[in-house]
Amino acid sequence: MSDPTRIKELIVTPIAFRDPPLLNSNGVHEPLALRIILQLVLEDGTVGLGESPGGVARLERLEAAAKVVAGMDVFDTTAVGAAIDAALLPTVPSSHERGWTTSAVEVACLDAQGKLLGRPVSDLLGGTVRDSVPFAAYLFYKWAEHPALDGRAAVGDDWGAALDPAGIVEQARLMQERYGFRSFKLKGGVFPPDEEIAAIKALAEAFPGQPLRLDPNTAWTVETSRYVARELDGVLEYLEDPTKGIEGMAAVAKDAPMPLGTNMCVIAWEHLRPAIEQNAIQVLLTDHHYWGGLRRTRELAAVCEAFGLALSMHSNSHLGISLAAMTHVAAAIPNLDHSCDTHYPWNSADDVVLPGVLEFRDGEVKVPTGPGLGVELDHEALDRLHRLYLDSGVRSRDDTGYMRRFQPDYELRLPRW
Ligand SMILES: O=C([O-])C(=O)C[C@H](O)[C@@H](O)C(=O)[O-]
Numbered sequence: 001m002s003d004p005t006r007i008k009e010l011i012v013t014p015i016a017f018r019d020p021p022l023l024n025s026n027g028v029h030e031p032l033a034l035r036i037i038l039q040l041v042l043e044d045g046t047v048g049l050g051e052s053p054g055g056v057a058r059l060e061r062l063e064a065a066a067k068v069v070a071g072m073d074v075f076d077t078t079a080v081g082a083a084i085d086a087a088l089l090p091t092v093p094s095s096h097e098r099g100w101t102t103s104a105v106e107v108a109c110l111d112a113q114g115k116l117l118g119r120p121v122s123d124l125l126g127g128t129v130r131d132s133v134p135f136a137a138y139l140f141y142k143w144a145e146h147p148a149l150d151g152r153a154a155v156g157d158d159w160g161a162a163l164d165p166a167g168i169v170e171q172a173r174l175m176q177e178r179y180g181f182r183s184f185k186l187k188g189g190v191f192p193p194d195e196e197i198a199a200i201k202a203l204a205e206a207f208p209g210q211p212l213r214l215d216p217n218t219a220w221t222v223e224t225s226r227y228v229a230r231e232l233d234g235v236l237e238y239l240e241d242p243t244k245g246i247e248g249m250a251a252v253a254k255d256a257p258m259p260l261g262t263n264m265c266v267i268a269w270e271h272l273r274p275a276i277e278q279n280a281i282q283v284l285l286t287d288h289h290y291w292g293g294l295r296r297t298r299e300l301a302a303v304c305e306a307f308g309l310a311l312s313m314h315s316n317s318h319l320g321i322s323l324a325a326m327t328h329v330a331a332a333i334p335n336l337d338h339s340c341d342t343h344y345p346w347n348s349a350d351d352v353v354l355p356g357v358l359e360f361r362d363g364e365v366k367v368p369t370g371p372g373l374g375v376e377l378d379h380e381a382l383d384r385l386h387r388l389y390l391d392s393g394v395r396s397r398d399d400t401g402y403m404r405r406f407q408p409d410y411e412l413r414l415p416r417w
Pocket residue numbers: 022023024187215217263314315316317341
């Protein structure tokens with residue numbers, strides 16, 4: 001007799017979706033971003049959903065995971081994670097890299113468990129401590145459009161250009177008008193530091209008292225980081241990854257007047273001890289996509305609490321399955337100290353979940369109350385975006401290569417200033 005909680009198969013579907021020309025310290029986002037959608041099918045027909053960042057390596061690892069998990073019990077998430085980890089270990093030495101795969105499968109298992117039990121995923125994480133989760137507007141310097149290229153016409157969007165302080169303030173106003181965000185993160189590392197300092201000061205003037213963060217993704221030396229930190233004393237709630245590595249961050253933290261945050265130098269369990277010993281960071285941006293899933297993220301929150309680290313949340317270009325998972329785990333973490341990052345407003349037009357559940361009101365998303373993640377797959381959208389993936393030929397993210405198509409002498413230099 002078949003066991004209803006047994007995993008029958010894991011269906012792994014790579015997709016591509018539209019992304020605006022957002023600038024960062026590596027270059028500029030390409031017209032298409034990649035994700036991978038997971039459907040974990042149980043013997044009884046229940047389907048659990050998961051979402052992972054895209055790219056060929058991640059796709060191959062998820063396909064390897066699919067072979068390992070078939071036949072396992074969906075409630076045995078520790079064993080499922082361990083089996084995937086063991087299968088990947090010989091070819092993927094980095095625990096951080098293996099974490100991307102185990103995390104995506106864990107979310108799909110939890111969605112299926114919740115559906116079987118008729119309970120939301122947040123209940124499986126211990127219940128909610130908040131009914132809705134605050135998110136920050138994620139501001140980017142950006143071009144007005146993807147320029148015409150290789151016979152393709154230019155592709156515009158309804159955000160317009162943002163290439164100076166006035167453009168950033170205007171983008172923040174739009175973000176607030178459309179989604180009600182009450183805090184703002186600026187992706188920096190694009191223009192010389194003084195220009196980015198001016199943009200943050202313009203935001204502080206336009207939105208008095210509203211929390212602000214700046215994240216140049218290690219575009220600055222220790223000296224430059226110290227200078228920016230001094231200039232923005234009293235203006236930022238935290239400064240994110242100004243410079244590279246735990247040692248570099250520790251050197252900046254020594255005299256920075258604000259806390260330092262990271263989603264770059266502490267990305268695996270083995271990084272916590274040296275970072276804490278050196279007081280390199282004061283805010284950890286967690287991300288369930290690589291910390292081992294939703295349960296491990298909750299455990300990470302407890303570690304942060306024990307060592308006095310504040311907690312925030314990182315995001316990458318993502319769609320609704322990830323947003324639902326982020327919302328459930330954020331709702332279950334008592335010590336979430338800052339609003340979470342989300343790229344969702346930049347990509348939500350191409351979502352793979354049916355509309356109606358995930359909406360931003362006053363910058364917050366209500367925790368879905370339906371079984372599992374509480375979102376439903378839009379099969380038509382999944383097919384369309386999978387076809388787009390197949391037809392596009394895009395197989396990995398290359399912000400630098402894309403920038404070079406327009407500025408052939410563009411160099412990836414970190415630190416740049
Ligand atoms: O906080 C971060 O470092 C990110 O969000 C990383 C992303 O890759 C972001 O820089 C982007 O999408 O350009």
